[in-house]
Amino acid sequence: MKKRLRFLNLLVALGALLLVLSSCGSQPLSQRNVLKTDQKEKTITWGVKGDTRLFGLLDTKDNQIKGFEVDLATALTKQMLGKDAHAKFIQVTSSTRMPMLKNGNIDAIIATMTNTPERRKQVDFSNTYFYAGQSLLVKKGSRIKNIHDLNKYHGTVLGVVGSDSVENVKKAAPDARVLQMTDYAQAMTSLKAGQGEALTTDNGILYGMSVQNPGYVVTGGSFVSEPYGIAMDKGQGDFKAEVNRALSELRKNGEYDRLVHKWFHNVKGFDYEEAEKQ
Structure with missing residues (x-):
């Protein structure tokens, strides 16, 4: 009987400890x-x-x-x-x-x-x-010179999931087709593979891609301001x-x-x- 009582007391003590620990961790992250x-x-x-x-x-x-x-x-x-x-x-x-x-x-x-x-x-x-602007990255010699050409030719533009660049393109070129990739590395691979005629995001990012990929150029100027x-x-x-x-x-x-x-x-x-x- 005493062993059982000690066991029950231990369970109560453990329960109380868990309650204290849970209450300590219940503070919202925002606080x-x-x-x-x-x-x-x-x-x-x-x-x-x-x-x-x-x-x-x-x-x-x-x-x-x-x-x-x-x-x-x-x-x-x-x-x-x-x-x-x-x-x-x-x-x-x-x-x-x-x-x-x-x-x-x-x-x-x-x-x-x-x-x-x-x-x-x-x-x-x-x-x-950092004050950036949204632009386009295209292969040298591309018929796409700016956002209006994407709309004119019903071109395909590549973007990245979670970026506001895709929504900006939909507004500026509603007739263009948009493909969203997981990240910029995948988007660049897709551009090289011909899955799209242009890749869009902030020009600061595109400059980096053009440095790494000399056959591709930033074009079209900035059609949306992008303050970081x-x-x-x-x-x-x-x-x-x-x-x-x-x-x-x-x-x-x-x-x-x-x-x-x-x-x-x-x-x-x-x-x-x-x-x-x-």
Whole structure:
């Protein structure tokens, strides 16, 4: 009888412990103070692209993601938390970045993400850190010279799932056919295979593709403005204010300009004045 009573008491104690632990973990992610947590841990976890040359590309030689956004995130981390702070990077795609932010897997997104009214319903954005415009990438000699040609010839344009570029094309060229791929690497492969006549996204990304693929050129100018902002979860006002303060300081001390020139100085047709607009 005593053994049974001790067993029951143990079960009650375990139940109480589980209740305490579950209640401790029941705080909504939106109520976490990301800035205070990061200051304590001296680390900011960033969601970055791993398939976008110039902005964030996985280097298979050392398994490190490298690019303008990676370097900018590192500079922001040290500006916000101190020179000994650490920037941690987790690879995201256009379709996974928002869910990963909402799930608390990352603190912020710096991944060629355009600040749009629709997205602002779900997340907050920092000030603009790169001003891009949507364009087209085509094979040299293509009959497609601009967005109007896609509409005129009922051409097929390739985009990426989770990017607003596809919706922009549907509005600008309603008669064009749109194919959505998982990521930019797959989209580029499909363009080379002739599955589409053009690939569309922000010109900053397309410049990187043209550097890697000399037989393809950016064309058509910018038919939609694409201001990139750092995305963070709603309710993180302290974190947002500190990101904006750090970004402003990097612009003032010349580090921002140095990073832009580091990554884009050899890109034909790149407009520094346009890209660095605030």
